[in-house]
Amino acid sequence: MPTTLDNLPPSAGATGSDKVHAADLPRGMALPVFNPDFKAAAHLSSADDLLHAAHENSIVKKWYDRRNLLATDLPDGDGLRALAGNIKAHTLDHLDYYLEQFEANVIKNGGHVHFASNAEEANQLVVQIAKQTNSKLVVKSKSMVSEETELNHALIAAGIETVETDLGELIVQVANDHPSHLVYPIIHMRAKQIGEVFAKFFKVPFTDDPQVLAEMARVYLRERFNTADMGVSGVNFGVAETGSIVICTNEGNGRMCTSRMRVHVALMGMEKLIPRFQDLPVFLKLLARSAAGQPLTQYSNIITGPKRAGEFDGPEEFHVVIMDNGRSRILASDYRDTLRCIRCGACLNACPIYRKVGGHTYGSIYPGPIGALITPLFNGLEHHEHLPQATSLCGACYEACPVKINIPEMLIAMKGDLKLVGKVPWYEKWVFRMWTIGLKSKFAYVLGQKMQRFAMRHLFKSKDGWVTKLPGPAKGWTEVRDFPQPPKKSFRELWKERRQNSV
């Protein structure tokens, strides 16, 4: 039956419990969590046909084709990715130096730099700047770091009207939803659902035509751009040698927020730096290709300080807030390479697990393979024990990554770290204990094998050589597929017979 508006089921990913705000989180957690149980959520979302249709319609049918079309324009894409990865690795290895260089240059250009240890401090700084500059209306360009700090929440709580201006983020804000993708925040929604949300919000007749929906947003936001006092943006790249920040947008909202307001505040994770101005082409080419399968973002916007004497537009005040929020802990660890990430979202698109369960299932604002890695790093593995398991280890994420983050290898290492936080399940411990006994003595090995074969052949329900129902922790396997029965004789027995016969 085709899905109509009347029987439109809610997207399972979107019906998760209410967001736990960072301020209410246990000590040591840094990211807001809106769905703490990956396993339970995955059960729901992996049966969500609407979600799969949305992913099929966008990622599978469009992103892959667009990206592949561009391959002819970049014959040595792999070489360029390696260069990008090396530049990022070098920057991270000398991050203290580049942070100081960046800071000195922003100040030289007439800007202000603030250092925030955590999300709360970052929000306080932005609210303080808004109050000091008497800003009543803030327009926001898309920024994952501001999702991390829940900046909107903090600004609105301080009585400052705050409006998202990226179309996807505006829909998220209006629908009171969460982004489910790093680049396409509402990839989990079909146009019909968005049409519903807008019809209700703008009190207009329903339409699911993306062009008309975008036009509504344009008209609504244009008035805000004309009257807002302060623009808040993220930072795609911070250039240390010039003190510039780079913002890439397709819609132009990033330029609106940074050129038409009295005040501009850029919120930046400390890992966003690159050393040189001439490093930019390397990253700008890769970012757009990986994120959207386009050769460049429509607007690569390089900002170096506030409005200068005699200029007619640009902010009078320019602030950069650089945030740690746990990044220094990651920098110190074997997971340093995760800080190379430029948030292009390619690993999400490439991941069979992400496409099946959707971004909300991961439970934090960073979904997909990179999210499965960094969410536990930000919040503690004990709170996200299932995330390192959210992988098939197929390596598609590593292949898609423009800065060569070896995600599968680090996920394996993180699975190993589960034992450090006491999150290895009893059956896994039991299996390994049995193996330890078996590998220490031939007798125990042979006996164990015999018992296992007997159990699998005679104790459980089976059909045509396949076990159809297993108990306990193995239940999950046979719920969705059968398990092959072991043969009557073991390899050792067959080998022995063969030797005897041939003598």
Place this chain on the structure above:
Amino acid sequence: MVSMQSSKRPNPFVNRQPLSGTGREAFLARVRKGLGHDLGKSPVAGAAPVLEQSLIRQVAGDDAGRVERFVRKMTENKGVVKRVAADRAAVLAAVDECLAAHAVKRGLMNLQFLGADFGVQEHLRGRGVQTIEWGSAECFKESFSCDVSITDARAGLADTGALLVWSDVGFGRSSTLVVPVHVTLLPASRILGDMIDGLDLVLRQNNGAMPSNVVVINGPSKTGDIEMKLVTGVHGPKYMYVIVIEGM
């Protein structure tokens, strides 16, 4: 493959302490500690990886066919390109062609670097269009209600079919942004190969300093947020025209 087993770096999941201290010094100390550096001072970074030109340029490295590639790529980006000779009548005819499909009442003018003005502003006024010059006292406020902007560009970039602009006293950050229709006049000689050449130009023409705002424009404003379906004209121009002036 990096061996994760033999490292001496601290595991991030054991002995997790809240981040210590606030402010700049504590921030930098945490970073230095994480890198195993002296807590009080950042050691100077060695040379960053060499930027091999051929690796960055890849396809647009050759001079021949640069203009052709620019035209082809800009067209793929949904920009409309017109190639005209460097004379007044031809340029004005091209401007008229660009504006034919649009109801134009107010035009923003930001021609600063073209080297010849071709009388575009005069021509628009003759057609009954009210013109506002970037640089006039009210230009910032008035620009928001204009329905076309006519600007020049510092360069064209053939690699992806992009325009390069930067702001200064005479050129606005937002004069290429706030209107639904953007027409650019671009001398063919200003078309460069790759973005890396464009960024060289920025530094060269500003004596090594950075302008307050540099923008690489790769086509009209667009979004794919709804089902990745292409929608043009969200906040920036929906229509983009580039008049390439040959022999100039």
